[in-house]
Amino acid sequence: MHMTDVLAAADISKAVAAFAAADSFNHKQFFVMCGLKAKSKDDMKKVFHILDKDQSGFIEQEELCLILKGFTPEGRNLSDKETTALLAAGDKDGDGKIGIDEFVTLVSES
Ligand SMILES: [Ca+2]
Structure with missing residues (x-):
């Protein structure tokens, strides 16, 4: 799956x-612009599995930092500040990582 x-x-x-x-990353605008927000939940889950590089069932902080690279090799790494903000936005249960439903x-919500 690509x-x-x-x-x-x-x-x-x-x-x-x-x-x-x-430090310009805005996940809400990004998910709209790349077309993901308009996709089905199944497609969102496919994207989750691509971003979960180690197939742990979670997108951890290290994987979150590389989220743009997960979309395309042209992507940059997120800064620590951007990564922390994105994790805070997505981590509803406070376990420090993002699960598939999250x-x-x-x-x-974007
Ligand atoms: Ca993972």
């Missing part, structure tokens, strides 16, 4: 380019 099986490559590139500047909620 990101481009779920999302259009052009939309991914556009969304990643929009947040190329350091991810679907995070995208759906």
Whole structure:
């Protein structure tokens, strides 16, 4: 499964380019721009599994830092500040990582 099986490559590139500047990442705008918010929950779950690189069932902080790279190799790493903010937005149960249902909620709320 590749990101481009779920999302259009052009939309991914556009969304990643929009947040190329350091500390500019806005997950709500990003999930709209890349087209993920408009997708089905099943597609959101496919994307979750791509971003969960070690297949642990969670997107941990290290994977969250690399979220843009998970969409395309052109993506940059998130800063510590951006990573912390994204984790805080998505981690509803406070376990320090994002589960699949939390991810679907995070995208759906965008
Ligand atoms: Ca993981």
